[in-house]
Structure formats: structure tokens, C-alpha cells
Amino acid sequence: MANATSRGAPNIMIAGTPGTGKSTLGKELSQRTGLNYINVGEVAQAAECMEGYDEELQCGILDEDRLIDELEDVMSQGGNVVDYHSCEFFPERWFDIVFVLRTDNGILHSRLTKRGYCEKKIESNISSEIFQVILDEAKESYAEGIVHELPSNTAEELESNLDQIVQWLENWKSQH
């Protein structure tokens, strides 16, 4: 079974409420570091890992077991940046570090409005962000010290987050 010591490069999880900037950060990080970017929502669609549709929240319902099977090989190899809103159902052994992006309510509201989400979906996501649902789930699911909260409101914060993660990656490489 692959673990951090047998992987040639680390696996990084980028989690957070929709609209907090996961794909913006994840894609840019991949470009700067050469890590493989995985958008879990897109993989799930392409590999038909959906098991229905939530009419109220207007989103697909993920078949988590199928998705995990689908990603197992690539995750075992290491060197991935994984973008998905939640991370509590992934195997803990997959990730060397988990970042949870956080965005102020007003900013998040305007990003989700621009995205064309219905009011119910916006409210549900804003309330999830207020109650830091994703952050708490991540903390409950991964070892202490693995989960890090990152502010994601401005271009300056994006740049600072990228710098911090690139620095962490350099340290990881020098230690493995």
C-alpha cells in the first residue's frame, strides 16, 4: 500500500466551499510545480461516478466508492493536486497535506451569484461556509497538523497561498 514514504511526490488536497477558489489555486499550483491537477467533479462525470441528482441543490450525487476506485492508481503514484469541495470520504493515507480555502460571506455570495447559482444553492453554500463545515470535517478526518486553513478573498492572498504551498513542497522534497 502506497504511503507518503513510498511516493515520489506528495499528494495535496485543496478543499473548500464551492466558489472559494479551489480550481483557480489548484490549476495555478499545477502550472508552477508540474504536479498533476485533478478536478474530482470532472473525473466523477467522465467516469460516470454519479448515482443520481439532487434536485433541490441542483447538483449530482457522487458514488464515493466508485470514485475512490477510479482514483486509487493515480493517487498511489503521488504528485497530485486534488480539487474537491469536501475531503472527509477520501482515504486518509492519500494525502500528505490538506488545505481548506476560506472566503468571506459577501465575496463568496457575489462569486456564486456570478456563477448563476439559484438562491437556495447560494444560501446553502454560504451557510456551510459560515459554519465552517468543510474545515471541521477535514480536521475530524485527517491527522492533526495536516489540515491548514487558507484565506482566499483577494489576488494577494492567492499569491501568498501559492508561495506557501510551493515552499511546503520544496521542504517535502528535501526531506524525502
Ligand SMILES: Nc1ncnc2c1ncn2[C@@H]1O[C@H](COP(=O)(O)OP(=O)(O)O)[C@@H](O)[C@H]1O
Ligand atoms: N484569491 C482570490 N481572489 C479573488 N478572486 C478569486 C480568488 N480565488 C478565486 N477567485 C475567483 O472566484 C471565482 C471562483 O473561483 P473557483 O476557483 O472557480 O472556485 P471553486 O473551484 O472553489 O469553486 C472565480 O471567478 C475566480 O476567478
